[in-house]
Amino acid sequence: MQIRGLTKSFAGEVALWEADLDVERSHVHGLVGANGAGKSTLIRCLAGVTVADRGEIRIDGEELRQGSPQASEHAGLAFIHQELNVIPHFSALQNMLLGAPKVTRFGLIDWKRSSVQARAAAERIGIHFPLETRVSELTVAERWLVMIAKAISRNASMIAMDEPTASLSGQESEQLFSVIRDLAANGVAILYVSHRLEEVLDLCDRITVLRDGRIVDEAMRGHLDKKGLVRAIIGHDIRSPEDREHITVDRTGTPILSVRDVAWKQAVKGVSFDVYDGEVLALGGLIGAGRTELAHLIAGVRRPDSGRFELDGAPYSPSDEAGAIGAGVALVPEERRAQGLMLQRSVGYNINIASLDNLRYVAGLPFLSAAKGRRQAERMVKRLSIKTPGTATRIASLSGGNQQKALIARWLNSGIRLLILDEPSRGVDVGAREEIHDAIRELARSGVGIVVISSDVEELAILADRVLVMREGRITGELTGSDITEPNIIELSYHDVDSGKGETA
């Protein structure tokens, strides 16, 4: 595939500028860049959902008709997005057949032939579960395999993947990589978009770096290391886990939050811990260990079956999320688009909605102060380098990572007591990740209780003062300071609480 001079602006703002790119068969081609650099815009042009202002795309020498998803699919391009486009209550097979090309001479879908092709594709990439399984019963990793099989059942010559490992464990990621390598070895071109730079360096044969809509670097495997890649993406270096300072937290007073013997269904099995003033407490472990469920219980999304909470030494039992927020406990969820953002509203509105500081009282009645709100939102946009034309811009038009930053900004000035962040840096670039970490740490040092859930061990090592590792609904161990290392976390993630022994992964 050849891309030449691809250019796209939105309301005068350049999203992609004169992009030239060759994506070759049998190659895994990494596409990286900061939030808002133009990666999705490029992919959307290829997918036919955005029409470029100018430039051309050629597939095997033939020019692609832009603006038509059908033309893109017909040309052999397939796209798998992070928010997997699946219908959960349909089976894997039904999902694979959705939108199947019409192949009979009457213009109808040839179900039989499509099913045979789908099953062959599933076998080819080593799917071992029955294709009759409902997608809602599959893990995220298995859903990715279904979507990949769907693409190859339609003879895709190029598959673009957007952050495939964002919700996968290390082991699942490795399995996916071996499928990707195998596809490339069989002549498929893979366009791989990710903010996880280690895996990009490990997996990709060639890497293209976008910055502010322009291609600023392109390198073959082995010609770029992580430091060089970070510099190409954000223009400067970032701190490594070794550079961080460990502080001593006083854990003798009344904790901000106490969790005692909390249980919910099979997901959380009698968990107890405390969160102290000044510390960043993290929950580590494998996906499915019960961390998100625990966060939901603390934040009032669900009610525990048993156990209790205390906030600043007083009983705390929120009946719902609003009750939790009222008591000063907020959650930045994992699924931010679905659960956190008001996509129709502006950046400023989304940032300010939780801030009581913006209320002015006139004759005893509360009013939102527009000017104060705007100034505060502008401060936050600057502090977290949120890429947006202004605070009045609709948040839906921001790139995914910038939406995430706005959601975090919402709580930074809100005067809350405890903030829970579920995978705070998923989908954000390396530079933004550092800015978010600084903001979280500052919040903790200012006396707000912080609980962070992260599956990214490096993130835990950089950010957390204390890590509680969970497995199958229980806490299997606690790590502090320089003991927060990848091997220690992995060991505890596989630790069997009942037998007191670690299991081999």
Ligand SMILES: Nc1ncnc2c1ncn2[C@@H]1O[C@H](COP(=O)(O)OP(=O)(O)OP(=O)(O)O)[C@@H](O)[C@H]1O
């Ligand atoms: N529909 C739209 N309307 C207005 N601006 C848009 C639209 N889509 C994208 N943009 C802007 O184009 C720029 C590039 O965005 P894009 O989504 O391509 O970035 P990205 O590299 O995919 O970022 P991320 O890593 O955060 O997903 C951003 O400044 C974004 O705000």
